[in-house]
Amino acid sequence: MxxxxxxxxxxxxxxxxxxxxxxxxxxxxxxxxxxxxxxxKEEDATASAPFITSKTCTSKISPILPRSSLPHPLRNGxxxxxxxxxxGGRVREIARLAGGENEEQRLAQDAxxxxxTASLSENPTIxxxxxxxxxxxDVVYEDDKCLAFRDVNPVAPTHILVIPKQHIPMLSDAKxxxxxxxxxxxxxxxxxxxxxxxxxxxxxVINNGKDGCQSVYHLHIHLIGGRQLSWPxx
Numbered sequence: 001m002x003x004x005x006x007x008x009x010x011x012x013x014x015x016x017x018x019x020x021x022x023x024x025x026x027x028x029x030x031x032x033x034x035x036x037x038x039x040x041k042e043e044d045a046t047a048s049a050p051f052i053t054s055k056t057c058t059s060k061i062s063p064i065l066p067r068s069s070l071p072h073p074l075r076n077g078x079x080x081x082x083x084x085x086x087x088g089g090r091v092r093e094i095a096r097l098a099g100g101e102n103e104e105q106r107l108a109q110d111a112x113x114x115x116x117t118a119s120l121s122e123n124p125t126i127x128x129x130x131x132x133x134x135x136x137x138d139v140v141y142e143d144d145k146c147l148a149f150r151d152v153n154p155v156a157p158t159h160i161l162v163i164p165k166q167h168i169p170m171l172s173d174a175k176x177x178x179x180x181x182x183x184x185x186x187x188x189x190x191x192x193x194x195x196x197x198x199x200x201x202x203x204x205v206i207n208n209g210k211d212g213c214q215s216v217y218h219l220h221i222h223l224i225g226g227r228q229l230s231w232p233x234x
Contacts, residue, residue: 107215108207114217117167127163127218141192145184148192148223157226158196162189168219171208189223198225205233 117123120131129135131147140160141148151159162185168174174182186204193202202225207214 104215105213108210108213111210111215111217113209114169116169116173120165120167123167123218125167125216125218127161127216127220128167131163131165140195141188143188145181146188148188151222156224156229158198158202158224160189160192160196160223162192162221162223164219169217170214170219171206174219185221189221192223193225196223196225201225201229203229203233
């Protein structure tokens with residue numbers, strides 16, 4: 001009787017074991033197929049749009065975020081996660097860190113170099129309009145030769161533009177007789193930095209031409225500070 005029961009139990013387990021093994025193999029196979037499909041979707045998404053990862057951003061953002069979902073930097077100003085004055089990042093800066101072409105680069109490539117104008121009224125640039133008081137600006141310094149005002153799209157807590165009142169399209173257009181004016185611009189930038197309390201340091205930047213990422217053809221100096229800057233730029 002015991003032997004018969006043992007034989008019947010063995011036959012029952014023998015029939016059940018292949019069925020369990022088949023179910024287990026099916027589950028493993030389905031898992032592998034699903035993982036491959038998800039991997040292919042991620043590769044397709046990566047190929048279709050540049051991505052920004054949390055490693056490249058100073059703000060606490062989602063691990064993977066398509067740049068196409070970021071707002072236009074000139075329209076919205078700041079990346080919604082944080083203000084650069086509080087350690088957050090701007091769209092322009094984040095796009096630059098992501099390694100792709102940003103809006104400022106596109107503007108520089110689209111901008112058309114112009115000739116120097118003889119009078120302020122003929123200056124067609126946005127800086128000419130600011131000098132004529134046609135466009136408001138947050139002016140922090142002014143004398144008879146230059147004007148300094150805050151950049152509307154700052155890349156640091158302090159980002160100020162120093163421009164000459166004389167129209168010089170770009171640095172490479174300056175003449176030898178402009179040496180005194182060029183030196184005066186740096187002197188004014190130094191004074192503005194002192195007024196802004198940038199005792200720990202700051203950066204002076206002059207963009208020149210398309211490859212220099214110049215988008216406004218009126219010579220201007222960027223005074224950038226208020227945080228630890230990285231190197232090399234560009």
